[in-house]
Amino acid sequence: MTDTATRPNQRPELAALDDATLSAALTRMHLIRKFEEAAEASYMRGLIHGTMHLSIGQEASAVGTTLPLEAHDYILSTHRGHGHCIARGAEPKLMFAEFFGKETGYCKGRGGSMHIADVEGGNLGANGIVGGGLPIAVGVGMSIKAQKNGRVCMVFFGDGASNEGAFHEALNMASIWKLPVVFVCENNKYGMSMDISRAMAVANVADRASAYAMPGHCIDGNDLAGVAAVANEAIARARSGGGPSLIECKTYRLRGHSKSDRNLYRTKEEIEDWRGQDPIRRLEAELQVHDRFGAAELMSLEEDAQREIDAAVEFARTCPDPDPKDLTRDVYAL
Amino acid sequence: MRSELIEPPVQLRELTYAEAAREALAQAMEADERVFLFGEDVGVYGGAFGVSGDLVHRFGKDRVIDTPISELGIAGAAVGAAITGMRPVLEIQFSDFVTLAMEQLVNQAAKIRFMFGGKASVPMVVRLPGGSGTGAAAQHSQSLEAWFAHVPGLKVLQPSTPHDAKGMLLAAIDDPNPVLIFEHKLLYKTKGHVPEEPYRVPIGKAAIRREGTDITIVGSSIMALKAQAAAERLAADGISAEVIDLRSLRPIDFTTIAESVRKTHRLMVVYEGVKIMGIGAEISAMIAESEVFDFLDAPIIRLGGADAPIPYNPVLEKAAVPQEDDIVTAAQNLVRRGEA
Numbered sequence: 001m002t003d004t005a006t007r008p009n010q011r012p013e014l015a016a017l018d019d020a021t022l023s024a025a026l027t028r029m030h031l032i033r034k035f036e037e038a039a040e041a042s043y044m045r046g047l048i049h050g051t052m053h054l055s056i057g058q059e060a061s062a063v064g065t066t067l068p069l070e071a072h073d074y075i076l077s078t079h080r081g082h083g084h085c086i087a088r089g090a091e092p093k094l095m096f097a098e099f100f101g102k103e104t105g106y107c108k109g110r111g112g113s114m115h116i117a118d119v120e121g122g123n124l125g126a127n128g129i130v131g132g133g134l135p136i137a138v139g140v141g142m143s144i145k146a147q148k149n150g151r152v153c154m155v156f157f158g159d160g161a162s163n164e165g166a167f168h169e170a171l172n173m174a175s176i177w178k179l180p181v182v183f184v185c186e187n188n189k190y191g192m193s194m195d196i197s198r199a200m201a202v203a204n205v206a207d208r209a210s211a212y213a214m215p216g217h218c219i220d221g222n223d224l225a226g227v228a229a230v231a232n233e234a235i236a237r238a239r240s241g242g243g244p245s246l247i248e249c250k251t252y253r254l255r256g257h258s259k260s261d262r263n264l265y266r267t268k269e270e271i272e273d274w275r276g277q278d279p280i281r282r283l284e285a286e287l288q289v290h291d292r293f294g295a296a297e298l299m300s301l302e303e304d305a306q307r308e309i310d311a312a313v314e315f316a317r318t319c320p321d322p323d324p325k326d327l328t329r330d331v332y333a334l
Numbered sequence: 335m336r337s338e339l340i341e342p343p344v345q346l347r348e349l350t351y352a353e354a355a356r357e358a359l360a361q362a363m364e365a366d367e368r369v370f371l372f373g374e375d376v377g378v379y380g381g382a383f384g385v386s387g388d389l390v391h392r393f394g395k396d397r398v399i400d401t402p403i404s405e406l407g408i409a410g411a412a413v414g415a416a417i418t419g420m421r422p423v424l425e426i427q428f429s430d431f432v433t434l435a436m437e438q439l440v441n442q443a444a445k446i447r448f449m450f451g452g453k454a455s456v457p458m459v460v461r462l463p464g465g466s467g468t469g470a471a472a473q474h475s476q477s478l479e480a481w482f483a484h485v486p487g488l489k490v491l492q493p494s495t496p497h498d499a500k501g502m503l504l505a506a507i508d509d510p511n512p513v514l515i516f517e518h519k520l521l522y523k524t525k526g527h528v529p530e531e532p533y534r535v536p537i538g539k540a541a542i543r544r545e546g547t548d549i550t551i552v553g554s555s556i557m558a559l560k561a562q563a564a565a566e567r568l569a570a571d572g573i574s575a576e577v578i579d580l581r582s583l584r585p586i587d588f589t590t591i592a593e594s595v596r597k598t599h600r601l602m603v604v605y606e607g608v609k610i611m612g613i614g615a616e617i618s619a620m621i622a623e624s625e626v627f628d629f630l631d632a633p634i635i636r637l638g639g640a641d642a643p644i645p646y647n648p649v650l651e652k653a654a655v656p657q658e659d660d661i662v663t664a665a666q667n668l669v670r671r672g673e674a
Binding site: 328331 | 422438451452453
């Protein structure tokens with residue numbers, strides 16, 4: 001991130017991001033998109049036996065929110081969490097190995113799509129339970145405060161999770177104790193099928209922040225630069241002892257909830273409308289308008305990402321399965 | 335050796351069960367700055383059953399933390415603190431309220447290590463006052479420990495003496511796994527010898543409280559004490575009962591039970607939780623599946639809680655869980671089965 005004075009014609013959120021940062025962000029957005037597409041293709045080819053929750057269309061919120069985090073900060077993710085892992089720098093080949101259930105995967109094939117974690121890398125885990133990470137974030141915040149290590153914990157959840165008791169308990173505790181936690185709601189409009197307007201008494205998840213005396217930001221979740229700017233503010237507030245914030249990224253999942261979804265609850269037109277808000281294409285277009293990147297440069301970022309993902313799938317396919325004799329190995333720590 | 339005979343007997347220091355648990359908490363916090371306590375009213379109130387007592391004044395509000403009434407939230411907070419380098423000790427005010435925290439204990443705490451391929455550990459302790467006998471009725475008197483013993487990844491303890499209340503709590507705080515300690519509310523005021531220095535009672539080891547030859551009585555928590563009192567009366571009646579205090583449901587010390595049954599040829603299991611689908615079923619089945627089955631001279635007997643919620647009325651409340659008389663009668667019937 002650099003000064004905005006050198007880019008006077010650009011909106012401040014975009015001007016604040018230097019080329020290297022934007023290039024890294026675009027690469028991660030492409031990696032997420034390609035990862036999800038390859039995951040879907042692998043499923044069709046029978047390489048994956050479980051289900052999956054794809055985040056195609058939500059790349060700007062995963063990458064934008066985590067862009068201002070420092071290397072030692074923590075994240076907690078959701079069942080739709082591949083993007084958060086990649087945004088935090090996870091290696092796609094180890095993610096695919098996990099996805100394919102291999103011993104070389106992030107969790108040695110024991111967790112799969114919904115439980116990818118890289119604890120040493122600060123990723124405290126995706127979560128199969130809606131809202132499961134929210135109370136855990138409170139404890140991580142307590143750790144950070146007790147250890148005075150200056151870190152921040154960012155916890156992701158969906159619009160559906162904001163109707164769980166865990167959401168309300170966690171926001172309240174984080175606020176009364178002024179914990180360094182950033183709550184990021186990725187509001188993609190639907191729980192599994194229920195429209196948030198039918199599931200929630202207020203219009204926005206961010207409106208609920210006022211009940212817990214913390215800032216609530218309701219933002220366009222498909223605008224990478226805008227997301228990064230708000231996240232930067234919330235992270236700075238958390239790190240300086242100002243307490244938690246709630247960011248609501250309005251976004252959309254272009255795929256169904258999971259592999260069983262037949263899209264009975266939404267229209268083709270709605271999906272097409274949101275396809276027009278594709279966060280990757282929006283960012284690319286804006287960068288070209290301002291001459292920040294040329295078409296060839298942008299194309300090459302995308303192609304590099306595709307090559308990395310193709311190689312990751314090939315790596316994972318050839319990895320060994322776990323040995324059944326190790327089934328109970330990691331139930332307890334010794 | 336000779337000099338010991340002429341010196342007056344040393345007065346062994348006695349503490350209540352609650353004081354012993356508090357001493358363990360204090361010693362753990364003194365020794366390790368990662369240890370902190372939290373829960374509802376554990377601060378100036380001193381805990382609903384007085385276990386935390388004055389600890390907030392000794393260790394400050396940052397290490398003895400009052401929480402909102404948010405059981406799910408605080409259980410999750412314990413998980414988050416544990417996986418990031420702390421050693422949280424959480425009090426669930428009444429064990430019944432753990433029903434509100436099940437998600438975090440069962441889906442998160444118990445499984446995180448496994449789901450993450452052994453790359454994380456969850457060193458947290460949850461203390462849960464449980465059991466009946468205080469007139470607190472159906473939602474404040476349950477014995478739910480067997481639920482948690484069904485969950486791989488958790489450890490479940492039931493200390494019955496002040497000595498074990500301290501030693502098992504210190505062992506639990508050292509343990510790198512989530513450990514649930516069910517403390518029976520009627521035990522808090524019981525007294526016993528408790529050494530001053532810190533010590534650990536190994537997790538997963540039952541204690542033979544009384545040796546005997548005619549029948550093995552396995553009791554958990556307060557039922558281990560009732561079994562010992564019953565064994566005294568049985569001795570006067572010519573029946574030699576061996577009493578095993580289970581102490582740990584998970585891991586369970588099957589070896590000690592099996593060795594005892596091999597000697598006595600009879601087994602009774604006594605516990606306060608609902609009789610069916612509980613501790614007794616598991617222990618009975620383990621014996622039935624093992625070679626020790628061939629040593630049995632009589633059916634295995636379970637004495638457990640009635641198939642009903644704990645009632646308010648004191649007569650009904652007593653009738654809902656095994657009492658000393660029940661143990662004596664059942665043991666007499668079992669040992670004298672086939673006589674007369």
